[in-house]
Amino acid sequence: MLTSVYFDYDSYKLTKDSQRKLDSLSQLKSNLKFKIFGNCDVSGSSEYNKKLSENRANAVGKYLQSKIKNNINLESVTGLGKEKQINDNSTEELRRKNRRVDVFVDLIMAKGEMKSGKTFESFFSKKVSEMKVGETYSLPNVNFVGGRHIWLSKGDKVLAKLADILKNNPSLEVELQGHICCDYDNFDGEDLxxxxxNLSFTRANAIKEFLEKQGVKSxxxxxxxxxxxxxxxxxxxTEEDFVKNRRVEIVLLKK
Incomplete structure (x- = not known):
């Protein structure tokens, strides 16, 4: 899971809200490891922002180190500067979201151990009348080329069928949730x-753009x-594992 704390402009001082969030994080009970990554908006030089992001990451790391128990390993603290922007900087709200530190929380696993995440039934497994608002569904066989927002050809028929359902049910509104594999040193992967x-977003957005071209309103x-x-x-x-994780799921927002 991911927890993010946010900073004022040109500051690496933790706010009270951030401290409360980190206090809660430090109380987790499972055997966990934390990776901390500091980020900046685009104001200032690359050198200045690299140092500022490091200071932000270190502020979070030092605070957590004073709070965490023996079951939590603080694995790394890294400043990314402004080189790996998740959001563009077109508005103050988006710039604020780039002034943050991300704490990635992961299980400490035994050698060879694997975990299976939650899977969802197919969007096509039931009639629209039987679907519930807020439920998440899979888009079977819609998987992507590694590092790209281009889906594999076996997804073409699935997405054409999705477009038909949306066109035939004009009251439906959906959220497309993009996912990536294997880049665990960043929140998101690089779109090559x-x-x-923001590879997970560009994958979801690629399907959105396809549906729009099929006549579904944006x-x-x-x-x-x-x-x-x-x-x-x-x-x-295995490559099969990688492909499974390069996917987009769909949430029903309105029907």
């Missing part, structure tokens, strides 16, 4: 085509990136 670090579709937080298989050991 766009050179951005306002009925929301695209979001979930990064690597919900793998179907973890850790990945």
């Amino acid at each position: 085509d766009l050179k951005t670090f 306002e009925r579709i929301k695209a979001v990136g979930m990064g690597h937080l919900n793998p179907v298989t973890y850790p990945e050991r």
Whole structure:
């Protein structure tokens, strides 16, 4: 899972809200490891922002170190500067979201141990009348080329069928949730085509753009990136595992 804390402009001082969030995080009971990554908006030079992001990450690391119990291992503390922007900086709200530290929480696993994440029934397994708002569904066979927002050809028929359902049920509104595999040193992966670090979003958005071209109105579709937080298989050991995690799921928002 991921917890993020946010900072004021040009500051690495923890706010009271951030301290409360980190206090809660430090009380987790399972055997866990934390990775901490500091981030900045685009204001200032690369050198300055690298130092600022390191200071932010270190502030979080030192605070957590004073709180965590023996069951939690603080594995790494890294400042990423402004080089791996998740959000663009077109508005103050988006710039604020880039002024943050991400704490990735992972299980300490035995050698060779694997975990299976939650899987969902197919979006096509039941009639629209039987679906419930808020439920998450899989899009079977919709998987992606590694590092890219291009889906494998076996997904073509599935997405065409999805477009037909949405066109035939004009009251439906959905959220597309993109996922990646295997990049556990960043919240999200690099889109090799766009050179951005929001691969899970660009995968969901690629399907949104496809559906729009099929005649589904844009306002009925929301695209979001979930990064690597919900793998179907973890850790990945085979190409099949990688492919399974490069996926998009769909949430019914309105019917």
